[in-house]
Amino acid sequence: MDIVSRGFSGRRSPENAKLPPGQYLTTDFPVLSAGPTPHVPLDRWEFTIDDGTRVLQRWDWKSFRDLPSEIITVDLHCVTRWSKLGTSWEGVSLDTILMDIQTDASYALARSYGDYTTNLPLNDLRNKQAWIAFRFDGKDLAPEHGGPARLLVPHLYLWKSAKWVRGISLMPQDKPGFWEGLGYHNYGDPWREQRYSGDE
Amino acid sequence: MAGAALFGRRVMWRIGTVVALRDETPTARTITLDVPAWPGHIAGQHVDVRVTAPDGYSAVRSYSIASSPNSHGRVEITVERLPNGEVSPYLTQEVAAGDRLELRGPIGGWFVWRAEQTEPVQLVAGGSGVVPLMAMIRSRAAARSTAPFRLLYSVREPQAIFYRDEFQTLSDKDPSLTITYAYTRVTPTDWPRPPGRINASLIASAAWPSNLAPTCYVCGPTPFVESATDLLSASGNDRDKIRTERFGSTGERK
Numbered sequence: 001m002d003i004v005s006r007g008f009s010g011r012r013s014p015e016n017a018k019l020p021p022g023q024y025l026t027t028d029f030p031v032l033s034a035g036p037t038p039h040v041p042l043d044r045w046e047f048t049i050d051d052g053t054r055v056l057q058r059w060d061w062k063s064f065r066d067l068p069s070e071i072i073t074v075d076l077h078c079v080t081r082w083s084k085l086g087t088s089w090e091g092v093s094l095d096t097i098l099m100d101i102q103t104d105a106s107y108a109l110a111r112s113y114g115d116y117t118t119n120l121p122l123n124d125l126r127n128k129q130a131w132i133a134f135r136f137d138g139k140d141l142a143p144e145h146g147g148p149a150r151l152l153v154p155h156l157y158l159w160k161s162a163k164w165v166r167g168i169s170l171m172p173q174d175k176p177g178f179w180e181g182l183g184y185h186n187y188g189d190p191w192r193e194q195r196y197s198g199d200e
Numbered sequence: 201m202a203g204a205a206l207f208g209r210r211v212m213w214r215i216g217t218v219v220a221l222r223d224e225t226p227t228a229r230t231i232t233l234d235v236p237a238w239p240g241h242i243a244g245q246h247v248d249v250r251v252t253a254p255d256g257y258s259a260v261r262s263y264s265i266a267s268s269p270n271s272h273g274r275v276e277i278t279v280e281r282l283p284n285g286e287v288s289p290y291l292t293q294e295v296a297a298g299d300r301l302e303l304r305g306p307i308g309g310w311f312v313w314r315a316e317q318t319e320p321v322q323l324v325a326g327g328s329g330v331v332p333l334m335a336m337i338r339s340r341a342a343a344r345s346t347a348p349f350r351l352l353y354s355v356r357e358p359q360a361i362f363y364r365d366e367f368q369t370l371s372d373k374d375p376s377l378t379i380t381y382a383y384t385r386v387t388p389t390d391w392p393r394p395p396g397r398i399n400a401s402l403i404a405s406a407a408w409p410s411n412l413a414p415t416c417y418v419c420g421p422t423p424f425v426e427s428a429t430d431l432l433s434a435s436g437n438d439r440d441k442i443r444t445e446r447f448g449s450t451g452e453r454k
Contacts (some may be wrong), residue, residue: 003252005252005290006299007294008252008290011259024259033446034443035430036439036442036444081261114439115440133285175239178310180308181309182308197211198211
């Protein structure tokens with residue numbers, strides 16, 4: 001039911017062709033958070049994997065940083081419609097994090113300092129699709145962008161890339177996270193434009 | 201209930217007809233839309249607005265709803281014109297009464313104030329971040345709520361204030377609504393405070409004391425929100441009571 005907006009011409013750019021539907025290109029790095037930015041000191045930081053009842057594995061900052069890391073270049077797509085292409089990060093692959101974990105769980109709930117949560121199928125964290133990132137553009141990750149470390153799952157809308165991540169709970173059943181319980185899509189694939197609850 | 205529109209059902213595109221336009225400042229305009237079958241909204245929610253060129257190219261941006269929930273299918277947004285914006289110059293300069301716009305919403309279930317809330321509320325706005333906070337103030341008035349509200353509103357200069365007359369009218373007749381302006385570049389003559397950003401002393405004098413446990417809503421550009429939330433936290437407000445909405449320097453909103 002598109003209606004033409006009298007007098008609107010718009011600004012087309014060749015880069016737009018590379019973007020998921022409904023996105024526009026930005027070169028800066030906007031911030032979207034539901035509350036205040038947590039400031040987590042490294043000596044108190046920890047990251048845990050649990051199965052909902054018990055902790056399966058735990059890292060402090062030093063043991064986390066001792067894990068092998070990767071430098072990756074990925075495109076970011078925020079549900080608020082900006083996309084940023086070719087961003088450079090350093091982080092530990094979830095394949096590395098999950099290497100020694102035996103589980104039958106199919107779903108994961110990422111948990112953050114500040115009590116943010118987001119859910120995703122466990123398979124979306126595997127096979128070189130997800131990282132715990134601690135550097136952006138060669139610099140330590142700033143608190144407003146999720147530092148000291150954030151989840152990075154670039155094939156989904158950016159709210160799935162939980163900032164200030166402190167752990168992942170493995171779950172047999174899916175459970176909506178923060179935005180997923182507030183009207184946003186449960187899965188959030190930008191190429192299928194799954195923005196809001198009820199989008200196909 | 202408006203919130204129910206968020207869940208389970210597809211948020212559909214609707215056509216709104218522009219019924220009124222009002223300039224708030226030299227660069228910001230309020231657009232009143234008549235939207236048949238509008239499902240209702242909660243103060244603080246936003247809408248996606250889609251504009252489409254004759255060749256089918258379209259662009260979508262999110263805008264906060266400025267109007268209070270109502271049963272007349274009326275939705276107001278206030279759009280600030282960005283110098284290099286793609287959509288905001290069109291909405292603030294081209295759109296005329298009778299034009300139709302596509303919109304989708306309401307969206308967002310976190311940065312909202314409901315008339316059932318009775319606790320003190322601290323609103324902190326930076327520039328056009330005042331729009332969803334105005335929806336809360338209007339909702340409170342429409343619901344005859346007596347929840348104590350304070351708004352701390354940071355603007356560059358007096359001419360940049362949105363809704364000035366309405367703020368005056370609402371706060372004049374209501375002792376439990378207090379509005380404090382903070383000017384960052386230019387103040388009115390004889391203003392007691394030199395121009396400057398919101399700081400700890402202004403939070404101490406103009407915001408609710410943290411022992412009253414106000415719910416805080418902070419909206420504005422990212423650096424503003426970062427600074428204001430840090431000040432609210434430092435003055436003793438519980439982080440769980442602070443809700444934020446931010447917009448980046450290139451985003452038309454958020």
